[in-house]
Amino acid sequence: MRNLYFTLSAIIIIIVGCRPGEDYSFKPGARWPDNNEVHINAHGGGIIYHDGKYYWFGQHMVEGEKGNSAWVGVHCYSSGDLYQWKDEGIALRVEEEIASEITAGCLLERPKVIFNRNTEKFVMWFHLERKDLGYKDARSGVAVSDRITGPYTYVRSERPDKGNWPVNVGEFHKANEFAGQEIQFTGGDDLPVYCDSLNILGRDHNDGQMARDMNFFVDDDGKAYHVYASEENSTLHISLLSEDYLSHSGKYTRAFICRYMEAPVIFKRDGKYYFIGSGCTGWHPNAARYAVADSIFGPWTEMGNPCTGPDSALTFHSQSTCVLKVAGKEDAFIFMADRWTPENAIDGRYIWLPVIFDGDRINLKWFDEWDLGLFDQLRFRTQ
Numbered sequence: 001m002r003n004l005y006f007t008l009s010a011i012i013i014i015i016v017g018c019r020p021g022e023d024y025s026f027k028p029g030a031r032w033p034d035n036n037e038v039h040i041n042a043h044g045g046g047i048i049y050h051d052g053k054y055y056w057f058g059q060h061m062v063e064g065e066k067g068n069s070a071w072v073g074v075h076c077y078s079s080g081d082l083y084q085w086k087d088e089g090i091a092l093r094v095e096e097e098i099a100s101e102i103t104a105g106c107l108l109e110r111p112k113v114i115f116n117r118n119t120e121k122f123v124m125w126f127h128l129e130r131k132d133l134g135y136k137d138a139r140s141g142v143a144v145s146d147r148i149t150g151p152y153t154y155v156r157s158e159r160p161d162k163g164n165w166p167v168n169v170g171e172f173h174k175a176n177e178f179a180g181q182e183i184q185f186t187g188g189d190d191l192p193v194y195c196d197s198l199n200i201l202g203r204d205h206n207d208g209q210m211a212r213d214m215n216f217f218v219d220d221d222g223k224a225y226h227v228y229a230s231e232e233n234s235t236l237h238i239s240l241l242s243e244d245y246l247s248h249s250g251k252y253t254r255a256f257i258c259r260y261m262e263a264p265v266i267f268k269r270d271g272k273y274y275f276i277g278s279g280c281t282g283w284h285p286n287a288a289r290y291a292v293a294d295s296i297f298g299p300w301t302e303m304g305n306p307c308t309g310p311d312s313a314l315t316f317h318s319q320s321t322c323v324l325k326v327a328g329k330e331d332a333f334i335f336m337a338d339r340w341t342p343e344n345a346i347d348g349r350y351i352w353l354p355v356i357f358d359g360d361r362i363n364l365k366w367f368d369e370w371d372l373g374l375f376d377q378l379r380f381r382t383q
């Protein structure tokens with residue numbers, strides 16, 4: 001009788017406690033079904049926490065190689081617990097008109113949404129390459145909405161910081177002798193370490209700075225910063241946005257000069273700023289890098305590769321896209337990265353790992369499966 005009682009209780013707990021398909025752990029690199037059992041389609045994404053819920057925005061990819069271009073737009077998902085995600089639909093749709101800057105087939109990458117407390121608007125920025133220009137265009141697009149899930153209205157695109165010099169400009173940049181000159185590097189092994197002497201900054205001063213891989217960081221004082229791969233991907237710029245977050249204020253700095261960093265992420269912990277990024281090898285993974293600073297405008301101190309263990313030289317076959325602070329949990333940050341599959345873009349996988357701190361050093365190590373309880377164990381171990 002007792003056995004029967006236990007068996008029945010166990011069955012009831014299983015039936016009531018777990019609805020089919022629900023899973024309360026992260027499995028980096030596995031298929032991640034949404035509420036409709038469809039693999040989440042939000043690549044190069046970012047997550048924002050608002051009014052008790054998380055919202056994940058990312059590139060909607062389609063099948064096959066052409067899937068890396070934008071044929072649909074920016075997809076949004078919501079979640080209360082970070083494990084189960086509800087499809088909220090397309091937050092920003094590409095447009096049908098050929099003349100539109102975001103016409104179907106453009107490249108619309110790494111979308112990020114930030115919330116402006118003063119205007120109460122949600123502002124979405126993304127890397128935009130207008131159609132058929134390859135990666136030459138290097139622009140930043142912006143869209144806005146009153147509702148977090150959209151629809152977002154496209155505002156415009158631009159090359160940031162046109163006509164402004166960074167706070168750490170050198171006198172030789174201002175001489176601007178290379179203005180208008182065609183200088184291009186694509187990345188790979190052939191990256192000129194002397195790149196600063198080519199003065200790409202000066203070349204682009206009048207037309208605006210190139211902006212490819214990018215991210216945003218909103219500081220505790222409400223100031224928002226755009227970090228973007230500029231100067232033919234050789235150097236990052238960190239640029240203060242205007243108060244309404246819809247344009248650039250004109251104040252910016254150059255960081256990691258000639259270090260060819262992509263996939264930038266900035267976050268803050270205990271008053272210190274952290275940067276995580278990648279090298280510059282397109283869809284192919286390379287070793288991540290991280291850096292710390294006391295001020296977002298630097299100086300930044302490079303600390304090497306945060307990943308440890310097998311495949312750490314390839315960031316576990318992925319590339320950074322966001323670091324998310326878990327709401328209501330002390331010292332809990334999640335590193336989010338993309339495992340790209342450019343031959344069938346829609347199948348790209350998500351690598352989420354806990355950020356483990358030792359003082360201001362970061363350790364990203366592989367877990368086949370983990371959950372948020374891990375942060376409590378980690379804290380307990382370091383106390």
Ligand code: GAL
Binds near residue numbers: 213319
């Ligand atoms: C990566 C970049 C991606 C995408 C890709 C194209 O380095 O992080 O966002 O632009 O190159 O090759």
